[in-house]
Amino acid sequence: MGREIREGERGHKRGKKKSSAFRFIRRLFLGSVLFLFVLSVLGYVIFIRPEVNRLRGIAYDKLAGSNLKDLTKRADTVVFDTDGQQLGTINAGHFVYDKIEDISPNLQNAYIAQEDRNFKTHHGVDYKATLRAVFQLVKNRGRITQGGSTITQQVVKNTYLSQEKTFTRKIVEIMLAQELEKMYSKADIMEIYCNTNFYGNNCYGVEAASQYYFEKPAKDLTVEEAAMLAGISNAPSRYEPVRHPDLALKKRNQVLKSMETVGYITEAEYEEAIGKPLQISQNVQKGTDEDYMNSYALYAATIRMMEVNKFPFTYHFETQADKEAYQDQYEEQYNFYNRELRAGGYKIYTSLDPKIQNILQETLDKGLSKFQEVQENGKLSMQGAGVIIDNKTGYVVATVGGRGTEDKYNRAYLSYRQPGSAIKPLLDYAPALDLGEYNAASVIDDHKFEDGPSNSDGHYYGAVTMREAANRSLNTVAWQILDGIGIQNGLDYLEKMHFSGISVKDNDALAVSIGGFTNGLRVVDMAKGYSTLANGGVYSNKTCIIKIESDKDGVVADEKTIQNTQVFREDTAFIMTDILKGTMNTEYGTGRGLQLKNKMPAAGKTGTSNGSKDTWFCGYTKYYSAAIWVGHDMPVEMPGIYGATYAGKIWKNTMDILHEDLEPEDWEVPDTVVKEADEKSGITDYVSKTAKQRGEENRKKKAEKETKAQIEKDIKTYEAMKIQKLEDVFTARTLFGKIRDSLNDITDEKFKKEYQERLFTKQKEFLVIEDKWKDEIDAYIAKKEEESRVQESIAESKAKEAEEKAQKNAKRESFLSALTGLQSLEYRDGDTEALINDAIERLQELNGSEDYYS
Incomplete structure (x- = not known):
């Protein structure tokens, strides 16, 4: 108890x-x-x-x-030339504001079903949809895969806010959306939304889109037509049906499915609608002056608006996912600002010069006049494009996008073509000079090699200087030079000059050294690149936009915030220019015969892609830079046509006219440039005083970069290793030592610290295992040391025997040499000769025996 x-x-x-x-x-x-x-x-x-x-x-x-419906009262956007004279108007008579009763209910239902199913009940913000979008954003590591904005929020974005993706802007957007719901009815908001969307092909607002694509008013849109327009406005450049009919059809059917799911159409109506093909009219409305000058001005103004609003332009991507994410962001903001300019109320002041434009247009048309074959779309098959830049100001003064003035497709900035050898000065030669790893007198072996390119004429010249290789346009040399400096180092220069269209695949493709890009390059970018050489290596980010004024806000963009970039050193630009003069001035230059009149100093480069599908001439004087392209819209081989054939002549004829009344002006030799003999070739040529030092520094950087890459590879191998047997211990130790020693040579302290931490962290794991196997490891080491001693002993014995044998052999040879000397004596008696011969015979009888070496 x-x-x-x-x-x-x-x-x-x-x-x-x-x-x-x-x-x-x-x-x-x-x-x-x-x-x-x-x-x-x-x-x-x-x-x-x-x-x-x-x-x-x-x-x-x-x-x-504010009154959102003031958009109906905007004046036309007007474009002015360099003298302040009107070039044209944008969307004149094109934009029509539709009342809600003039917008088909099919389109309204399509938008609600696809984009905002709670539109009729929320108060501006759909918090559930927003949370879903945030969840998906986190889940997909920052990639936007699902939108969370309501139609009301889209109206806010279309009318009030910039397109920057910041937390602050999102908060303001949410607040504005809630306020709009208090000020306007749901019908008003839907009406504004349909009238402020951009539908591609210059269609701003639903009425313009309906008339362009279907030749009917917006109130008469059928279910499938409404679904297509609803799908377009989300991403016009991707889903507009003229250039992307398959994607447009797929998107239309997705919208139709959403309408069926919500209940706006029956299953039978859905099946009937998806069975209908896209039927597009392309009914171009009159009143919009979008010739080559105006279309480029509008494009450049859109880009300038994006710059002013801090869009992060990017020209190099490590992965395709990065490229696609950027492209989505770019298209969204480009469409926003393009749509804003098209809506009216702006004055765009440009540097475009109608006189120079006419000179370039007439010269190009005349130069290609013998080619009259017509494509199925009615356009001339053989085409051309050109851009001229005023080197004194950095502004584009002319942009011709094709033959004649009726073709609205501006190939000067819209088309990406293979540049051929025209890219070599910007990607291969100038970077090689700038990095100090080559100079004009550097000798490279021009030869055919495995997995490499061929020279266009099939000839190989052996040891040639870089100057001669550039003038002859030797592919094998350009290939070797870019390989020598590193592909990415070359592409870095194009990135600094804002070359667009470079693919992720180009990052490690040596074919780019001779113009083999995945997508190609634009004429306007090539002109800007050559203008950079003309201006002492300084790149100007100017296009043709001098100023943009808004009727409401005054000046919204001007040239004050435009910054120049020193891409190439001044001495690099001078030496490269001096080399490129030889394209036209040397007997073997690919542009011989294209020298300008009046002894005007000029430099340039031809370009011809494989099969002569694209031909170029890019060149410059102190006054102007011009890039000319000739080819077909759908690339076809043009036998017998090269860069100097038509593109070069168009360039020469245009530049001759432009320079008629100008005094010849040459480039001055920079203080950092001297003439001296190359250490290896002994050939005297221009060289930068600091080239040798820069070359050594860049070689060290390149070596460290390669060492880093090997360390990254080795550390991954080391971290993935598992010790399961004794041999693994010593394999790990060997790799550890290799990584440790390599890290000691790294000067990047941050990199060194990070990888040392990873290395020693993994080593600690191995040391624990080694401690458990200590006796076995010691025995293994002792065994290996004994084996090593035995091997060393055997090796020593063999070495001793070989040495003794060599000594005996030397003695034998010495003896024979002496006997041979006696044999050659002119005076000797018979007894002496008999003794000598007898000694030789007896020695030969012993050949191969042990006594032979004794």
């Missing part, structure tokens, strides 16, 4: 202890929650509430005194 009481007391005490512990944990938890709550309130009061109030103020200012 007493024992039971004592047991009960102990149990009671244990229960009291558990109860006390529980109360302590509960109090700790409640205290922590209270502390976090108080901390959150303080944080909100101190940090968040002021920011929310600030954002609320921004939202109020945006809406104060």
